[in-house]
Amino acid sequence: MFHKEGYRIILFTAILLIAVNIISYLSINTYWVSFAILVTSILILILILQFFRNPKRPTQESDTHIVSPVDGKVVVIEEVFEKEYFKDKRLQVSIFMSPINVHVTRYPIGGTVKFSKYHPGKFLVAWHPKSSEENERTTVVVQNPGAGEVLYRQIAGALAKRIVNYAEVGQEVRQGSDSGFIKFGSRVDVFLPLGTKLNVSLQDKVKGGMSIIANIEKINNDRDI
CATH class of the missing domain: 2.70.70 (Glucose Permease (Domain IIA))
Structure with a gap:
């Protein structure tokens, strides 16, 4: 579950990284370079996702x-x-x-x-x-x-x-x-x-x-x- 404040950033990041990887796949002939870009893109997306995560928390409500x-x-x-x-x-x-x-x-x-x-x-x-x-x-x-x-x-x-x-x-x-x-x-x-x-x-x-x-x-x- 992700916080609503992160929806736009997550979507923008995902679109940008997909575009970067498509361009690298079409224009770069060296396999390891394209693979490195893919791995870096996945790591960046994971970092963004974990930053905007919104776990449910069972709060013990009390006035004391x-x-x-x-x-x-x-x-x-x-x-x-x-x-x-x-x-x-x-x-x-x-x-x-x-x-x-x-x-x-x-x-x-x-x-x-x-x-x-x-x-x-x-x-x-x-x-x-x-x-x-x-x-x-x-x-x-x-x-x-x-x-x-x-x-x-x-x-x-x-x-x-x-x-x-x-x-x-x-x-x-x-x-x-x-x-x-x-x-x-x-x-x-x-x-x-x-x-x-x-x-x-x-x-x-x-x-x-x-x-x-x-x-x-x-x-x-x-x-x-």
Whole structure:
């Protein structure tokens, strides 16, 4: 199963590679050269297909935990001042996606979309300290009855040239459902309340819609006391 954002690219790539191989077959008399072009074409098509794959993910939906919005590796866990929406300190969890990861973005929590904004910007490497503030990015906030407001931010990297964001203000969304796509690599930051109990550590590998990265039940219980 492939993501809808890849249909045009997959079709264009397939047509182009078929044309290249037809031309090479008709114009190149050296067998090994034509064969090398064919093998290279197949490898390119496989890479494009795997990049736009969209596997179904069984999400364990709950108001008491946050699931990873993307596949990748946890590269940042730190307290930061989130100045776009909350304007206070939050616990930031950043997940880096390599070109071989699934690049579908999924809602980390279900609820109502309260904020959704696109920012044009630079294309610094995704692990650059200033990439979350200077790169092309989108910021989305989902309000959940149990978790409160959870912010996640798609950030373009040096290769990613387009961020797709489906979140619209007022929209009711399900945890783990498709919220967008980042073409050709990048990272996603999740901002949680201070004191949130994390289930991941630095360098952990996570799967979007499946891996539970944080448990917010403890915070809710503390507020009730």
